[in-house]
Amino acid sequence: xxxxxxxxxxxxxxxxxxxxxxxxxxxxxxxxxxxxxxxxxxxxxxxxxxxxxxxxxxxxxxxxxxxxxxxxxxxxxxxxxxxxxxxxxxxxxxxxxxxxxxxxxxxxxxxxxxxxxxxxxxxxxxxxxxxxxxxxxxxxxxxxxxxxxxxxxxxxxxxxxxxxxxxxxxxxxxxxxxxxxxxxxxxxxxxxxxxxxxxxxxxxxxxxxxxxxxxxxxxxxxxxxxxxxxxxxxxxxxxxxxxxxxxxxxxxxxxxxxxxxxxxxxxxxxxxxxxxxxxxxxxxxxxxxxxxxxxxxxxxxxxxxxxxxxxxxxxxxxxxxxxxxxxxxxxxxxxxxxxxxxxxxxxxxxxxxxxxxxxxxxxxxxxxxxxxxxxxxxxxxxxxxxxxxxxxxxxxxxxxxxxxxxxxxxxxxxxxxxxxxxxxxxxxxxxxxxxxxxxxxxxxxxxxxxxxxxxxxxxxxxxxxxxxxxxxxxxxxxxxxxxxxxxxxxxxxxxxxxxxxxx
Amino acid sequence: xxxxxxxxxxxxxxxxxxxxxxxxxxxxxxxxxxxxxxxxxxxxxxxxxxxxxxxxxxxxxxxxxxxxxxxxxxxxxxxxxxxxxxxxxxxxxxxxxxxxxxxxxxxxxxxxxxxxxxxxxxxxxxxxxxxxxxxxxxxxxxxxxxxxxxxxxxxxxxxxxxxxxxxxxxxxxxxxxxxxxxxxxxxxxxxxxxxxxxxxxxxxxxxxxxxxxxxxxxxxxxxxxxxxxxxxxxxxxxxxxxxxxxxxxxxxxxxxxxxxxxxxxxxxxxxxxxxxxxxxxxxxxxxxxxxxxxxxxxxxxxxxxxxxxxxxxxxxxxxxxxxxxxxxxxxxxxxxxxxxxxxxxxxxxxxxxxxxxxxxxxxxxxxxxxxxxxxxxxxxxxxxxxxxxxxxxxxxxxxxxxxxxxxxxxxxxxxxxxxxxxxxxxxxxxxxxxxxxxxxxxxxxxxxxxxxxxxxxxxxxxxxxxxxxxxxxxxxxxxxxxxxxxxx
Numbered sequence: 001x002x003x004x005x006x007x008x009x010x011x012x013x014x015x016x017x018x019x020x021x022x023x024x025x026x027x028x029x030x031x032x033x034x035x036x037x038x039x040x041x042x043x044x045x046x047x048x049x050x051x052x053x054x055x056x057x058x059x060x061x062x063x064x065x066x067x068x069x070x071x072x073x074x075x076x077x078x079x080x081x082x083x084x085x086x087x088x089x090x091x092x093x094x095x096x097x098x099x100x101x102x103x104x105x106x107x108x109x110x111x112x113x114x115x116x117x118x119x120x121x122x123x124x125x126x127x128x129x130x131x132x133x134x135x136x137x138x139x140x141x142x143x144x145x146x147x148x149x150x151x152x153x154x155x156x157x158x159x160x161x162x163x164x165x166x167x168x169x170x171x172x173x174x175x176x177x178x179x180x181x182x183x184x185x186x187x188x189x190x191x192x193x194x195x196x197x198x199x200x201x202x203x204x205x206x207x208x209x210x211x212x213x214x215x216x217x218x219x220x221x222x223x224x225x226x227x228x229x230x231x232x233x234x235x236x237x238x239x240x241x242x243x244x245x246x247x248x249x250x251x252x253x254x255x256x257x258x259x260x261x262x263x264x265x266x267x268x269x270x271x272x273x274x275x276x277x278x279x280x281x282x283x284x285x286x287x288x289x290x291x292x293x294x295x296x297x298x299x300x301x302x303x304x305x306x307x308x309x310x311x312x313x314x315x316x317x318x319x320x321x322x323x324x325x326x327x328x329x330x331x332x333x334x335x336x337x338x339x340x341x342x343x344x345x346x347x348x349x350x351x352x353x354x355x356x357x358x359x360x361x362x363x364x365x366x367x368x369x370x371x372x373x374x375x376x377x378x379x380x381x382x383x384x385x386x387x388x389x390x391x392x393x394x395x396x397x398x399x400x401x402x403x404x405x406x407x408x409x410x411x412x413x414x415x416x417x418x419x420x421x422x423x424x425x426x427x428x429x430x431x432x433x434x435x436x437x438x439x440x441x442x443x444x445x446x447x448x449x450x451x452x453x454x455x456x457x458x459x460x461x462x463x464x465x466x467x468x469x470x471x472x473x474x475x476x477x478x479x480x481x482x483x484x485x486x487x488x489x490x491x492x493x494x495x496x497x498x499x500x501x502x503x
Numbered sequence: 504x505x506x507x508x509x510x511x512x513x514x515x516x517x518x519x520x521x522x523x524x525x526x527x528x529x530x531x532x533x534x535x536x537x538x539x540x541x542x543x544x545x546x547x548x549x550x551x552x553x554x555x556x557x558x559x560x561x562x563x564x565x566x567x568x569x570x571x572x573x574x575x576x577x578x579x580x581x582x583x584x585x586x587x588x589x590x591x592x593x594x595x596x597x598x599x600x601x602x603x604x605x606x607x608x609x610x611x612x613x614x615x616x617x618x619x620x621x622x623x624x625x626x627x628x629x630x631x632x633x634x635x636x637x638x639x640x641x642x643x644x645x646x647x648x649x650x651x652x653x654x655x656x657x658x659x660x661x662x663x664x665x666x667x668x669x670x671x672x673x674x675x676x677x678x679x680x681x682x683x684x685x686x687x688x689x690x691x692x693x694x695x696x697x698x699x700x701x702x703x704x705x706x707x708x709x710x711x712x713x714x715x716x717x718x719x720x721x722x723x724x725x726x727x728x729x730x731x732x733x734x735x736x737x738x739x740x741x742x743x744x745x746x747x748x749x750x751x752x753x754x755x756x757x758x759x760x761x762x763x764x765x766x767x768x769x770x771x772x773x774x775x776x777x778x779x780x781x782x783x784x785x786x787x788x789x790x791x792x793x794x795x796x797x798x799x800x801x802x803x804x805x806x807x808x809x810x811x812x813x814x815x816x817x818x819x820x821x822x823x824x825x826x827x828x829x830x831x832x833x834x835x836x837x838x839x840x841x842x843x844x845x846x847x848x849x850x851x852x853x854x855x856x857x858x859x860x861x862x863x864x865x866x867x868x869x870x871x872x873x874x875x876x877x878x879x880x881x882x883x884x885x886x887x888x889x890x891x892x893x894x895x896x897x898x899x900x901x902x903x904x905x906x907x908x909x910x911x912x913x914x915x916x917x918x919x920x921x922x923x924x925x926x927x928x929x930x931x932x933x934x935x936x937x938x939x940x941x942x943x944x945x946x947x948x949x950x951x952x953x954x955x956x957x958x959x960x961x962x963x964x965x966x967x968x969x970x971x972x973x974x975x976x977x978x979x980x981x982x983x984x985x986x987x988x989x990x991x
Contacts, residue, residue, distance in 0.1 A: 393649065394642040403638075403687070404574070410691040425680050432673055440656055440665060485571050492573075 004056045004087035004493055009136045012048040012093075013146075016129035019044040020122040027118030034117045035465070038108035041121045042101050045128065049097040056090055081139040088494035089135035091337060092261055095344050096254045100128045102348070102469035103246045109465035110246050110355055114161060123160075127153035127250070131258050140189045141199045143266070147185070147259075151178045151226070154251065158243040170235075170242035177235045181225035188218030192270070201269055216270045220277075223263030227256050228314055230287040237295075237307035245355030248303060252310040253348035257317060257340045264321055268501040278326025281318050282416065286423055288315030293427040296434040302354055302366050305434060306347065309390060312431060313343045319420060320405045324495070327412040328502065333495035334488065335404035341487060342389065342397035342480070349386035349473040353379050356470070360460050369441045375460055380442050382470050389477055391435040392428055397480045397487075402428070508566040510554045511580040514590075515630055517546045522622040529615030540618035541601045544625060548594040554582055565635045565699070575695040579635035584981040585769070586632040588835050589761045592842045593632065596754040597625040599846055599957050604746035606951025607853060608658070617658060624650035624750060631758055637686045637696040644682070647758070648675050651743075651751060658744045671739040678725025678732065682762070685718035702770055712775055716767040720779060723766075727759030729790040729820050733813045737797075740809035745853035748805070752812050752849060753842040760819055760838050764831070769986045773826055783824025784907075784915050788922060790817030795925035799932060803862050804855065807933055808848050811888065814926060815841050821919055822903040825910050828983065833902025835979045836972070840887075840895040843968055847884040847961040851877060854958055855937065857950045864933065868942025876955070878938050880962045885934045887965050889927040894969040898976075 023040055026032050032040075083089065104124065111117055130150025137143035155178060159171025189199070192215035196204045204212075225232040236256070240248045267277060292312025299305035317339050324332030356379050357363040361371040372380050389396035402424075409421040480487055521543040525536055532539070557563055565581035582590065601621065608617060627647030634640035649672075656668040690696050692707055707715070721732075728736040740748050767776060794814030801807045815837070822834030854877055861867050871878045887894035900923065907916025968975065 393645050394638070400571075406684070406687040407574075407691045410687050422684075425684065429673060429677055429680060432676060433669075436669060436672060437665075440668075443657070483570075485569075485573060488571060488573055 004090040004490070005085035006052070006055050006090065006136075007084060008055070009082040009084060009086070012051060013129050013133045015048060016044060016125050016132070020125040020129065023125065024118060024122040027121070034111055034115075035108045037117050037121050038104050038111070038465070041107075041125055042104035044125065045097045045101040045104060048132075049094060049101060052090060052094055052097065081142045082136045083138045085497070086136055087490075087497045088261060088265065088337070091490055091494045092254065092258050092340065093132045093135050095341060096128060096131055096250075096258060099250055099253055099344060099348055100124065102472055103249055103352075106352055106355070106466055106469040107246050109463040110244070110359060113359060114244060116160075120157075120160065123153045123157050124247075124250075126150075127157065127255075131255055134262050135258060138201050139199050140192065140201065140266075143262070144182075144186060144189055147226075148182060150255070151182065154178075154239075154255065157247045158239045158251075160244055160247065161242070164242075166238075167242040170238035174235045174239040177225060177232075181222040181232075183222075184218050184225075185222035188215045188220075188222060191215030191218065201266065204270055206271070212271075216267060216272050219270070220263065220267050220272070223259060223267075224284065227260035227263060228288075228311060229260075229284045229318065230291045230311065230315075233288070233291065233311050236311060237304045240307035240310060241301060241304035245303070245351045245358060248306070249348035249351035249355075252306065252351060253344040254340075256310065256314060257344070260314065260317065260321075261340075264325070265498065265501055268325070268498070274325045274328070274502045278322045278324075279416075281322035282326065282420055285315045285318035285322055286420055288312065288318060289424060289427045290315075293430045293434075296431065299434065300366055302357075302364060302369065302438075303351070305366065305438075306350055306354070309431070309434075310343075310347060312427070313339070313347070313390070316402070316405065316424065317343070319424060320408070323405075323409050323412055323414070323417045323420075324498070325502065327414050327417065328499070329408055329412050330492075330495045330499050331404065331411065332408035333498050334491045335401055335408050337491035337494050338397070338404055338484075338487060339401035341491075342401045345473050345476050345480070346386045346389040346396075346398060349382060349470065349477065350390065352466075352470050352473065353383040353386065356462060356466055357383075359466070360462065366438065366441060369438070370444050372442055373445055376462060378467070379462065379470070382474050383442055384439050385474060385477060387435050387438050391431055395481045397477060397484065400481070400484050505564070507554070507557050507562055508564055510550055510557075511566045511582060511633060514547050514550045514554075514582075515580070515626055515633060517550065518543050518622045518626040518629065522619040522626065525615045525619040525622075529619065530612070533612055533615040534610075536615035536618040537601070537605045540622050541598070541605070543622055544594070544597045544601055547625075547629065548598060551582075551590060551594055558582060558584070558587065567697075570638065575690075575697075576638050577636060577695075577697050578639050579697055580633045580639070581635035581698075582633060583985060584978070585764060585985045586761070588839055588975075588979050588982070589757055590629060590632045592757060592839050593625065593628045593754045596750055596842055596846055597621075597628075599850075599961065600746040600749045602953050603749060603850060603853070603957045604744075606953030607745050607857070613657075617654070620650045620654050621746065621750070624654065624747075625754075627651075628750075628754055628758060632761060635698045637690055637698075637701075641679070641683060641686060644679060644758075647755065648672065648679065651747065651755065654747045655739060655743045658747070659742045660744060661742060663738075664742055667738045667742040671735045674732070674735040675725055678722045680722075681718045681725070682722035685715045685722065685766070688715050688718075712771065713778065716771060716776065716779060719767045720763065720783070723759040723762035724786070724820075725759070726762065727756055727816045727820065728813055729786055729816050730793045730813065733790070733794070736813060737806050737809045740812070741803060741805040745849060745856075748809075748853075749846045749849045752809070753846040756812060756816060757819075757838040757842065759816075760823070760834065763823055764835070764982075764986065768823070768831075776826065780824055780826055780910065781912065783820055784910070784912060787817045787819075787821030787824055788915060788918055790814065790820065791919065791922040792817075792925065795922065795929055798929040799925065802864050804852050804864050804867070804933065804937070805849075805862055807864070807929065808845070808852055811848070811926070811929065812841075812845060814922075815845070815888075817922075818900065818903055818919075822899075822906060825903075825906040827906045827909045829902045829909070830906030831983065831986065832976070832979055833899045833906055835982065836975065837896070837899035837903060839975060839979075840899050840968060843895055843961060843964050844884055844887045847880065847958065847965060848888065850954065850958040850961060851881040851884060854950055854954050857954060858947050859944050860946075860948065861944070864936050867937045867944060868940050869938070870944065871938040873944075873947055876959070880958050881938065882934060883962050883965060885930040887969065889930050890923055892969075893966075895965045897969060898972040 130146045133146030155175040161167040191211045195211045228236040240252050292308050296308040320336035363371045389398040392398040392402045409417045565579045568578040570576045570578045627643045630643030652668050652672040725732040794810045798807045798810035819834045822830040890900045
């Protein structure tokens with residue numbers, strides 16, 4: 001049995017913060033190349049990744065008792081500010097660091113489109129640091145700070161292509177909506193602080209006065225916006241459609257889901273009634289599923305389409321979690337975590353291959369995807385693998401996740417949940433309406449030769465920096481398809497932890 | 504693992520591995536693609552035939568592989584007497600379709616994808632019949648759908664092919680989802696996905712049984728293309744290239760029958776299933792009439808044969824719905840005979856289209872004098888589907904018709920027999936117009952040898968199957984104890 005707990009959860013954030021500064025300074029004053037910066041960022045993500053794995057395993061096995069982390073740095077970063085036993089956060093942050101590692105390697109080539117690497121990598125590192133910090137915070141103020149760190153970096157990265165109006169527009173929209181959410185969250189935290197006189201989540205129990213209720217509600221509402229639950233999703237298709245593909249891969253792949261998980265965990269531990277929370281989330285999830293899938297049908301821009309697909313997939317995740325929370329069902333929560341992983345690898349694979357098409361053959365509209373035929377078949381195959389996995393065809397992880405979700409919902413024997421499972425099935429049929437044409441168009445031959453495509457039959461080569469992360473994601477999808485048991489074991493612990501949060 | 508267990512796996516692997524090999528390094532070997540595909544399907548058939556003695560000795564143990572032990576999901580493959588007739592049909596149809604394709608499909612540098620997909624399509628069907636657990640069953644069920652949809656998309660015969668393929672995919676996938684819901688309901692009640700565990704220890708809540716059976720019947724009904732779920736069939740069959748049409752019509756439709764036999768019928772007792780008798784009989788008769796009437800008014804010869812499939816599936820559903828011994832045996836035999844005859848008719852139609860270049864029945868006249876061999880084959884196929892004694896379909900029709908009279912619904916049984924008049928009408932119209940109406944077609948193109956070879960051998964098979972039904976009958980009857988396991 002794997003045991004997921006950390007003695008020193010704060011070390012990664014300190015390390016990443018230092019790395020961001022270091023990378024920025026190195027870029028500014030030593031003019032190091034893009035590739036070496038990418039490798040530096042990748043290395044730091046890799047180190048944190050392995051830190052997480054080894055510390056959560058080895059220390060636990062050796063059963064050492066360490067003294068508390070010295071409090072001298074700042075009170076905020078004392079060990080009470082972070083959860084030490086938090087399997088769900090470890091699960092999601094491992095996905096985050098893994099993805100960030102792959103994306104950094106990918107950017108060693110992809111960033112040649114945009115340059116300005118001295119801004120890019122520090123922002124990326126800080127965004128990841130913010131997300132991971134949020135996941136582990138056990139203190140609402142720390143949570144808020146990390147959330148802002150993550151959000152501000154995300155706004156900047158969405159608007160990273162500052163020469164294009166649409167990117168600026170998307171970034172600005174994201175900034176405006178995200179700031180409103182932040183203010184609402186801050187207001188909620190203030191109300192909670194007012195009634196409890198503490199910012200530690202562990203202290204916040206038992207009160208049912210109106211400021212507490214209001215505070216929890218505001219907190220919940222703000223995070224709903226940040227995790228793109230319909231009707232507060234409008235920023236997502238723009239932001240994910242306009243950001244550089246490498247950033248969209250992280251935003252769509254794990255950031256939204258991470259924020260959602262934090263919201264779920266904290267709301268539960270603040271004493272929100274879990275049946276009520278489950279019911280609200282159930283309604284929101286159905287909206288997400290319907291809006292995401294129906295809007296996906298009418299998109300002409302590949303990345304926007306993938307953005308709507310993320311909204312729909314968020315709906316699936318929310319549905320699983322909602323059923324789990326509503327009916328006290330560990331299996332449903334487990335399936336939620338499973339889908340988070342399945343979606344993270346598939347969606348980031350889709351975005352990264354989409355980035356390859358954009359980089360080499362300038363294909364951003366869906367109808368231009370057929371230009372991909374001049375690229376090696378490997379990329380088209382990877383893209384279709386991700387689409388097939390997203391559309392939940394067996395035996396890929398998307399399907400396995402949905403299988404668990406349906407199983408848990410039918411086990412719950414809760415009429416409302418069963419009805420919503422039927423909505424899920426019906427809408428996944430609708431989803432084929434936009435996934436299937438993607439598959440068709442990617443393998444169809446262009447009608448007429450493009451003007452710049454004079455050397456017929458000559459294939460472009462894809463940089464190793466870009467193909468390696470894609471290959472890694474493909475392999476991870478295939479491995480999970482063949483042997484899902486291991487992933488199930490990890491999600492089990494995360495689900496048990498969430499169950500413990502329900503009061 | 505014993506050798507006998509490994510054969511289960513290798514029947515599949517000899518198709519799947521070459522298919523993936525071709526997809527990966529296909530460009531280099533595209534000249535040999537058709538021969539690789541043909542060899543693979545022959546090898547698969549050979550392995551299957553080599554397994555028959557084991558089956559007869561009752562040593563057919565399943566091959567089990569752990570997949571998700573904590574969730575009770577175990578992958579398992581097994582050949583038993585229930586899957587035997589369907590696997591046999593599917594393997595033979597694949598080989599005929601492959602040989603047919605060698606002459607029929609023009610060679611180009613994307614050929615290898617066609618043959619790889621054809622192999623995957625075939626592997627999907629064999630996997631569906633071989634699967635001994637729900638998870639694997641659903642996987643192959645979807646593989647079959649995806650491969651065939653892709654074949655329609657890329658090798659469809661007109662400009663509508665994308666729309667037709669999308670329609671085919673969405674409607675059939677809807678059926679799959681209904682089946683999936685039923686699967687999940689069984690699985691979440693029993694906690695395991697293994698067939699044998701399901702059959703032995705399944706303790707279902709009685710109130711969910713009607714719902715589960717309904718979902719199964721609807722889901723498999725879509726695959727069988729009975730009315731009102733037939734809407735994907737005429738378009739898809741007329742759009743697909745001929746070898747694919749042969750596989751769709753002759754082999755894939757029967758997978759719905761297999762599903763009904765395998766799931767609702769073999770784990771429910773007859774008394775639990777009795778409530779579905781009347782709906783199945785009625786839908787069977789409606790399909791029979793509707794398909795026949797539509798075939799009577801169609802002008803596209805390929806669509807006529809396609810509607811004939813809807814009609815024939817009506818017979819099969821009627822046979823299953825009677826819940827009698829002769830009905831079930833008759834339906835299973837009908838699957839095999841229908842596969843032979845339908846493949847033969849589509850081969851003939853393909854031959855005509857290749858030779859004349861026309862698909863409209865009004866513009867094809869007087870073929871009798873110029874093409875005597877084709878005329879003989881088509882007439883034998885037509886007579887067989889019309890139910891003339893001593894040809895294949897007569898035997899199974901006899902069983903299905905007689906089963907109707909063992910039910911309380913004599914009126915429906917009589918209606919069923921009367922419906923076969925319509926079958927004779929549409930098929931005689933087809934033959935009469937094309938071969939015996941005075942007139943000339945302007946030009947006759949040369950037809951590849953492989954097309955002729957397949958057509959003639961299917962004709963011979965029709966006659967043999969009609970005159971000697973005994974061996975097949977003996978094999979098929981052995982499936983009944985498996986269904987009886989559910990308490991029949």
